Amino acid sequence: MNGDGIDITVLLVDDQELVRSGLRRILRRKDGFVIVAECSDGDEVPAAVAEHRPDVVVMDLRMKRVDGIEATRRLAGPDAPPVLALTTFNEDELLSGVLRAGAAGFVLKDSSAEELIRAVRAVAAGDSYLDPAVTSRVLHTYRHAEQTPADVAVGELTGRELDVLTLIAKGRTNAEIAAELFISEVTVKSHIGHIFGKLDLRDRAAAIVYAYNHGIVVPR
Numbered sequence: 663m664n665g666d667g668i669d670i671t672v673l674l675v676d677d678q679e680l681v682r683s684g685l686r687r688i689l690r691r692k693d694g695f696v697i698v699a700e701c702s703d704g705d706e707v708p709a710a711v712a713e714h715r716p717d718v719v720v721m722d723l724r725m726k727r728v729d730g731i732e733a734t735r736r737l738a739g740p741d742a743p744p745v746l747a748l749t750t751f752n753e754d755e756l757l758s759g760v761l762r763a764g765a766a767g768f769v770l771k772d773s774s775a776e777e778l779i780r781a782v783r784a785v786a787a788g789d790s791y792l793d794p795a796v797t798s799r800v801l802h803t804y805r806h807a808e809q810t811p812a813d814v815a816v817g818e819l820t821g822r823e824l825d826v827l828t829l830i831a832k833g834r835t836n837a838e839i840a841a842e843l844f845i846s847e848v849t850v851k852s853h854i855g856h857i858f859g860k861l862d863l864r865d866r867a868a869a870i871v872y873a874y875n876h877g878i879v880v881p882r
Contacts, residue, residue, distance in 0.1 A: 671695075
């Protein structure tokens with residue numbers, strides 16, 4: 663469930679029925695999830711999203727007709743639901759591509775049920791989720807393909823904004839940042855808006871790349 667006690671609606675996108683079946687067993691109603699629809703390929707996603715208006719799209723990356731990167735790109739827009747990409751361990755290029763296409767994060771297919779649930783809840787709440795098992799490798803690929811601000815100093819940030827950026831880069835959700843810094847989630851969102859504006863960043867993935875590039879956090 664989300665913070666209001668309402669079930670999180672999910673669209674599953676994977677060309678393997680076995681994978682979708684496994685996801686259905688994890689994202690159960692009793693844990694606060696409702697699977698509103700399933701797609702077996704990326705070209706089916708826009709129509710399914712328009713019809714069912716899911717809170718989150720859980721998206722495979724490799725599909726026969728339209729892959730997860732292109733399907734994510736086709737969803738771009740202010741009213742689009744967040745996309746959580748599903749991946750295997752060795753798909754760094756695909757993951758950096760889906761981040762650039764606008765995905766809110768990614769999680770490995772062999773992650774635990776608890777981690778998948780945490781990831782879906784995070785992106786449904788407007789946060790990002792980058793699986794720690796592959797984050798540093800993916801960010802290395804991402805930042806070599808993505809332009810990052812070169813002439814904006816970290817010194818532009820206040821101390822509190824720097825704290826928030828550091829925690830974003832460590833994969834914390836807004837709720838976790840608020841708890842760790844003893845501030846409200848509204849204040850966290852305000853700080854994030856200021857960070858994005860000062861550093862000319864478009865989203866949390868770019869903020870994480872910025873933090874790694876400028877030594878604010880160090881890859882494990």
